[in-house]
Every structure is written in C-alpha cells, then in structure tokens.
Amino acid sequence: MNPSWLSVYGRRRVLCLLGLGFSSGLPLALTGSTLQAWMASEKVDIRLIGIFSLVGLPYTLKILWAPVMDRFVPPWLGRRRGWILLTQLLLAGAILALGSFSPARHILIVGILALSVAFLSASQDIVIDAYRADVLPDEERGAGAATSVVGYRLAMLTSGALALILSDHLPWPHVYGLMAAAMGACALFTFLSPEPRNPHEAAPVPSTLREAVWMPLVDYFRRSGAVEMLAFIMVFKLGDAIAGAMTTPFLLDIGFTRTEVGTVNKAFGLAATILGTLAGGGILSRIGIHRSLWIFAFLQAVSNLGFTGLALLGRNYPAMVGAVAVENICGGLGTAAFLAFLMSLCNKRYTATQFALLSSLMAVTRVLAGAPTGFLVSTLGWPLFYAVSTLGAVPGILLLPRFAPWARSEEATAGRD
CATH class of the missing domain: 1.20.1250.20 (MFS general substrate transporter like domains)
Structure with missing residues (x-):
C-alpha cells in the first residue's frame, strides 16, 4: 500500500536529506556569485573576475575521482557517511580560510582556496548523491529527491542572497566565517542520518x-x-x-x-x-x-x-x-x-x-x-x-x-x- 504523500516526508531517512541537501548546496555560491560580489566590491579587474568562473570546473569533472569514494571506506561512520563528514569538516576549514584573504591583495591565494572549496564541494556532492541512492527504498526515492532539492535551494539562498545582505553590515571575512560555521554545523545531519539497514541496501565495496x-x-x-x-x-x-x-x-x-x-x-x-x-x-x-x-x-x-x-x-x-x-x-x-x-x-x-x-x-x-x-x-x-x-x-x-x-x-x- 502506497503511503500518503505527506507521511513519507516524516520518515527519518527522508528528513535527514533536507540537511544533507543544504550541506551540498551551501558552498556553491561562495566560489561563484558571492565571491564575484566580494571581488567587485574590492575593485578587482573584471577580466580576473571572469576567469574565476573556471573554479567551477570540479563540478563537471567529478566523475574522475568518484571511483576513489566508491573504493575506500573511512575508518568512521561507514562508507558513505564517513566521506560526507570528512568533506564537511574540510569544507568548513577551506571556506574559513578563503574568507581570510582579500581578493584585491591575495588574488592567487584566493584562487587556489576557491578551487579547493569547489573540489571539496564536488566531492561532497558525489558521496551525498551516492548515500541518497543507497539508503532510500524505492517508494521513498521521490520524496528523498524532493527533500534534497529543497535543502539545496535553501542553502544557495543562504550563501547567495543572505550572504550579500550580511556583507552590507559585516566585513567579508566575517560573512565567510558565518558560512563556514554553518557548513560545520551540517555535520550534525551526518551523525543523525541512518545507515542502510540490510545487506540488500549496503552492497559490497x-x-x-x-x-x-x-x-x-x-x-x-x-x-x-x-x-x-x-x-x-x-x-x-x-x-x-x-x-x-x-x-x-x-x-x-x-x-x-x-x-x-x-x-x-x-x-x-x-x-x-x-x-x-x-x-x-x-x-x-x-x-x-x-x-x-x-x-x-x-x-x-x-x-x-x-x-x-x-x-x-x-x-x-x-x-x-x-x-x-x-x-x-x-x-x-x-x-x-x-x-x-x-x-x-x-x-x-x-x-x-x-x-x-x-x-x-x-x-x-x-x-x-x-x-x-x-x-x-x-x-x-x-x-x-x-x-x-x-x-x-x-x-x-x-x-x-x-x-x-x-x-x-x-x-x-x-x-x-
């Protein structure tokens, strides 16, 4: 018997994907539109701002290192959640570091750090997508996909529109510090997310x-x-x-x-x-x-x-x-x-x-x-x-x-x- 379209959203597997979707979407604007706004506010050459769009390349190339995340299992929290936790913590540190350097004075360092954030973000996307596919039974896949998208969109609003609003009242390093703290807090959802419950859901590595x-x-x-x-x-x-x-x-x-x-x-x-x-x-x-x-x-x-x-x-x-x-x-x-x-x-x-x-x-x-x-x-x-x-x-x-x-x-x- 199919569950009602509302009750399926109350299940733990589905609810936790809201937080994991948020975690997946948060870094995107911080190396994209929000970083461009910071660079523009510091009068960085428009040609350099355009070149910075290349930091998004890891999102299109993630297939190259996805097999590593299928093959190796971190020593904590299991095959999927272990990688999620590791990328979340590294992202929090990388975002904090990115916000610590002025684009006008340290453009090369900012570029390297932005590329690092994008690489870690794409890596997190790989394993969150895999976790979602692994943990959801057939009847919950639609609700799980929807919940992930909602979390992702809310995160983009947070690191995009909200970050820009905050930048009118706080220095940019503080804005990025707040985003790094939010990224670190997303680890809570990783701890709360359930493991696949039977061998059918947890295929061998x-x-x-x-x-x-x-x-x-x-x-x-x-x-x-x-x-x-x-x-x-x-x-x-x-x-x-x-x-x-x-x-x-x-x-x-x-x-x-x-x-x-x-x-x-x-x-x-x-x-x-x-x-x-x-x-x-x-x-x-x-x-x-x-x-x-x-x-x-x-x-x-x-x-x-x-x-x-x-x-x-x-x-x-x-x-x-x-x-x-x-x-x-x-x-x-x-x-x-x-x-x-x-x-x-x-x-x-x-x-x-x-x-x-x-x-x-x-x-x-x-x-x-x-x-x-x-x-x-x-x-x-x-x-x-x-x-x-x-x-x-x-x-x-x-x-x-x-x-x-x-x-x-x-x-x-x-x-x-």
Whole structure:
C-alpha cells in the first residue's frame, strides 16, 4: 500500500536529506556569485573576475575521482557517511580560510582556496548523491529527491542572497566565517542520518581501485540500451534548459525592473520550485517513477507557453507571477521525478561513480542548451522563442516509451543491486 504523500516526508531517512541537501548546496555560491560580489566590491579587474568562473570546473569533472569514494571506506561512520563528514569538516576549514584573504591583495591565494572549496564541494556532492541512492527504498526515492532539492535551494539562498545582505553590515571575512560555521554545523545531519539497514541496501565495496574505476562503466554499459539511456538523460529536461537560460534577460527586456525580477523570478520562483519538488516527491510515492515522468514531461513542456503569453501581453505583473509560478512548479515536479529515476539506475556497489556520470550529463545539457538561445531570440523574437522551446521536450517524450513505459514495472530499468 502506497503511503500518503505527506507521511513519507516524516520518515527519518527522508528528513535527514533536507540537511544533507543544504550541506551540498551551501558552498556553491561562495566560489561563484558571492565571491564575484566580494571581488567587485574590492575593485578587482573584471577580466580576473571572469576567469574565476573556471573554479567551477570540479563540478563537471567529478566523475574522475568518484571511483576513489566508491573504493575506500573511512575508518568512521561507514562508507558513505564517513566521506560526507570528512568533506564537511574540510569544507568548513577551506571556506574559513578563503574568507581570510582579500581578493584585491591575495588574488592567487584566493584562487587556489576557491578551487579547493569547489573540489571539496564536488566531492561532497558525489558521496551525498551516492548515500541518497543507497539508503532510500524505492517508494521513498521521490520524496528523498524532493527533500534534497529543497535543502539545496535553501542553502544557495543562504550563501547567495543572505550572504550579500550580511556583507552590507559585516566585513567579508566575517560573512565567510558565518558560512563556514554553518557548513560545520551540517555535520550534525551526518551523525543523525541512518545507515542502510540490510545487506540488500549496503552492497559490497569494490575490492580494488581498478574495479572501482572500470566495473561501474562495464556494469552500466552492458545493459540493454545503455547508450540510448544516456541520450534520454541528456534530453529529458532540454526544453526547461532552453527556456530557463533566457528568463532573466526576457523579463528585463519587456520592461520589468530588477527589483521585480529579483522578487518574483528569484524569491517567489524559489518558493514555487520548492512546492513543485515536494509535490512531485509525494506524487511519485503514489504512482511511481515511470508514470510521474510521463505526466511531468508534458507539464514541463506546456509550462513554457506561459512565457509566450507574457511576451504577447508585455509588461503585465499578474501574468509574470503566473508564468513564473507555473514554470517553476512544473520544473520542480520534473526534477523530483528525474532524480528519483537516476537513483533507480545505479548499482549500489558503484553508486558514487555511476550517479556522478549520469548527473554530469545533465550539467552538460544545461550548459550546451543555453549557448544558442541568444541567437534564437534575435532571430525569432520572444513569443516564438518560447513557443519553439516547448519542442525541446519532444525528444525526451519520444524516448519515454523505451525507458519509462507507463505500464511496465520500474524494476525493468532499475540498476542491479
């Protein structure tokens, strides 16, 4: 019997993922937009600020060292929680160190420390993703994915918007010191998080590093349709990626102020995304991953048409609120289902490596899909651009019968344990 969509969120495994999701999301802005704001406030050359975007490279390359975290087990708290605790403590120290040096006077040291924070953050992402896939039974994967996303989004708000607000009242080193303290406090959730409770959930550790590197790929690619599955992963949220890349320039271009865009598209949009992810996780627990993917794929596609309507209306505040709400709710629904789907594909013996591979493909799509959007807008105009963006959902929908058939058991595409 399926649990109610609310009761599943009260389970310890699911609740602890809120804190682990927060821990995963906190460092991102501290080496990105928040660090850029600090550098700009100290009059660092804009060219150097642009170069600092390269410190985000570890997030796209994490597949290279994920096998190490599958192979070796720290001597405390077990295979997954041990690595989580270690990366959290190292991150707290690295963030504190990063905040101790002025970008204007110590740019090289700041660059090295920022790269270190990004590397440790990507490493933490690897093992938290693996832990989530290992510890959650099938019926809790949707709720667990949703809870993780909510925690992640709240953390980005904390290290992004809240950190900027604090910087108007406190010196930057103090702001980073507070963020480091918050990072250290996240270790509490690691201690509270449960271990997998039976051998089925806790698969044996690879016996050699070679096995940890090679066997996850062998295990994945020997499955029927493995390459096509990678294509499906890359295109499922393609329409969302195309539309999302231009949302802020679009809203500013049709006459909304920066304050209106920040309030509605960022703050209200975050609340809508959280609502969508939580609802998506609950729906998954009732109808399963495959049927949810079908429903949410069509909702994601249709939601882009709200911006077509707004483009035709022009500067209309209620229409903007409605379009942003629908797009973010539907995007949250799709994200919850898709993360649960990725978890179902991973063999628990190699979760860290396989999930790093699959999630990296999602990131590649987001980057590549955004590149041509400016040319499309200049050619098509805003109304037609958003109408055409709905076609980005078509490849994923066409592949749904192959990889997420409505009527077939979800075990058919799940990773072997």
